[in-house]
Amino acid sequence: MKLSSFGEKYTGQSGIVDLMADLGEALHTNPNMISMGGGNPSRIPTVEEIYRDLLVNLLSAPNGTYNILGKYQPPQGDEQLLKQLAQLLRAEYGWPITDRNVAISNGGQSAFFVLSNLLAGKYTDGSIKQIRFPLVPEYLGYTDAGLETNFFSSTRPAIDIIDEHVYKYRVDFESLEVTDRTAALCVSRPTNPTGNVLTDNEVSQLDAIARESHVPLIIDGAYGAPFPNIIFERVTPHWNDNTILLLSLSKLGLPGVRTGFIVASEEMIHAYANANTILNLACGNVGPAIAGKLFEDREVLRIGSELIMPYYRDKAMRAMELVIEACSDLPMYVHKPEGAIFLWLWFKDLPVHSTQLYQLLKEAGVLIIPGHDSFAGLDEDWPHTHECIRVSYAQDEEQVKKGIEIIAREVRKLYAK
Numbered sequence: 021m022k023l024s025s026f027g028e029k030y031t032g033q034s035g036i037v038d039l040m041a042d043l044g045e046a047l048h049t050n051p052n053m054i055s056m057g058g059g060n061p062s063r064i065p066t067v068e069e070i071y072r073d074l075l076v077n078l079l080s081a082p083n084g085t086y087n088i089l090g091k092y093q094p095p096q097g098d099e100q101l102l103k104q105l106a107q108l109l110r111a112e113y114g115w116p117i118t119d120r121n122v123a124i125s126n127g128g129q130s131a132f133f134v135l136s137n138l139l140a141g142k143y144t145d146g147s148i149k150q151i152r153f154p155l156v157p158e159y160l161g162y163t164d165a166g167l168e169t170n171f172f173s174s175t176r177p178a179i180d181i182i183d184e185h186v187y188k189y190r191v192d193f194e195s196l197e198v199t200d201r202t203a204a205l206c207v208s209r210p211t212n213p214t215g216n217v218l219t220d221n222e223v224s225q226l227d228a229i230a231r232e233s234h235v236p237l238i239i240d241g242a243y244g245a246p247f248p249n250i251i252f253e254r255v256t257p258h259w260n261d262n263t264i265l266l267l268s269l270s271k272l273g274l275p276g277v278r279t280g281f282i283v284a285s286e287e288m289i290h291a292y293a294n295a296n297t298i299l300n301l302a303c304g305n306v307g308p309a310i311a312g313k314l315f316e317d318r319e320v321l322r323i324g325s326e327l328i329m330p331y332y333r334d335k336a337m338r339a340m341e342l343v344i345e346a347c348s349d350l351p352m353y354v355h356k357p358e359g360a361i362f363l364w365l366w367f368k369d370l371p372v373h374s375t376q377l378y379q380l381l382k383e384a385g386v387l388i389i390p391g392h393d394s395f396a397g398l399d400e401d402w403p404h405t406h407e408c409i410r411v412s413y414a415q416d417e418e419q420v421k422k423g424i425e426i427i428a429r430e431v432r433k434l435y436a437k
């Protein structure tokens with residue numbers, strides 16, 4: 021089969037595709053494997069029940085089946101829903117938003133693909149621009165999103181050691197370079213994979229730098245405010261018309277509906293809607309129909325803040341206790357869990373590369389994500405990039421405890437060699 025350069029790029033070697041295939045294969049070969057690798061949200065029965073009832077009611081309403089299954093959405097998404105989301109954001113945060121500032125996408129991943137390629141890559145004057153991560157590690161799913169190579173550049177973070185086993189990344193503003201090759205700044209807040217939540221101060225500095233440099237600031241709020249709001253710190257959500265905010269229903273427990281939202285300037289929304297129509301024709305209806313109901317009476321905010329956030333906060337705190345207890349004799353630091361659904365563990369001076377640790381843990385019956393692919397765009401050789409792993413605590417506590425014990429046992433053997 022002969023393939024174009026697009027075809028070659030998207031069928032060629034990719035760290036993430038290989039890793040995902042390997043994770044799937046490992047689960048298939050060993051059904052008892054403790055799975056702490058994936059990004060699936062937890063099953064929360066009370067929340068699942070709400071969605072089930074809602075979907076049944078939607079389908080049994082007059083014209084329900086037709087409305088949900090029988091028609092296409094307009095390019096920007098259902099007008100009524102755009103108005104509802106704009107109204108919710110205006111009321112909640114006072115942001116000056118109308119339905120012209122909002123678009124619906126088939127999930128955050130697809131929205132990021134379209135937006136990042138609208139902004140970065142080759143320009144008609146021959147110049148090439150990149151998306152800049154002001155702080156890595158960042159979301160693994162971005163790594164291969166660019167149609168061009170060298171699509172990302174990134175800045176090494178500063179590290180604040182909080183105590184004997186806890187640390188936090190901070191944007192190193194002194195090293196953050198924004199040049200005429202920069203197309204946009206991009207952060208996830210809370211950050212996948214670390215559970216970091218950029219402080220208000222960091223966000224306002226990034227906002228100022230982005231505006232001075234005439235580039236947008238992309239904030240991926242897949243875990244953030246206003247929903248699912250898996251944030252354990254007191255921080256202020258940010259938006260102005262130089263911000264591109266990405267939201268998603270996935271971590272509310274609805275990854276199967278593939279629905280996300282973009283909140284941006286009218287110009288950006290218009291560009292997005294055009295490109296999305298060419299790529300997807302229209303977004304699905306099921307997620308938007310559920311969202312329409314959830315936005316009524318701001319039920320979505322209640323589900324996030326009262327049912328989902330406390331659930332993950334308790335799990336995060338418990339997992340952190342377990343990991344500190346299990347690794348008390350090891351040079352292990354856990355990133356302070358401030359949001360999202362993962363622990364990020366740093367084994368200082370780890371004697372092997374995190375990929376080898378991933379293999380050893382797989383043989384020992386635990387799946388995690390090795391950390392080095394999360395440092396996209398970082399050109400320097402920094403040992404820290406292969407000393408970290410991402411561990412999901414979305415499983416039940418018994419599994420999480422067992423998994424953490426195996427991780428500590430295997431890592432201890434490595435340091436003892």
Ligand SMILES: Cc1ncc(COP(=O)(O)O)c(C=O)c1O
Pocket residue numbers: 059126127128129130159161208211212240242243267268269270275278279280
């Ligand atoms: C930071 C971040 N952004 C985007 C996504 C993609 O989410 P969606 O399911 O909406 O495509 C994920 C999924 O895990 C994520 O962690």
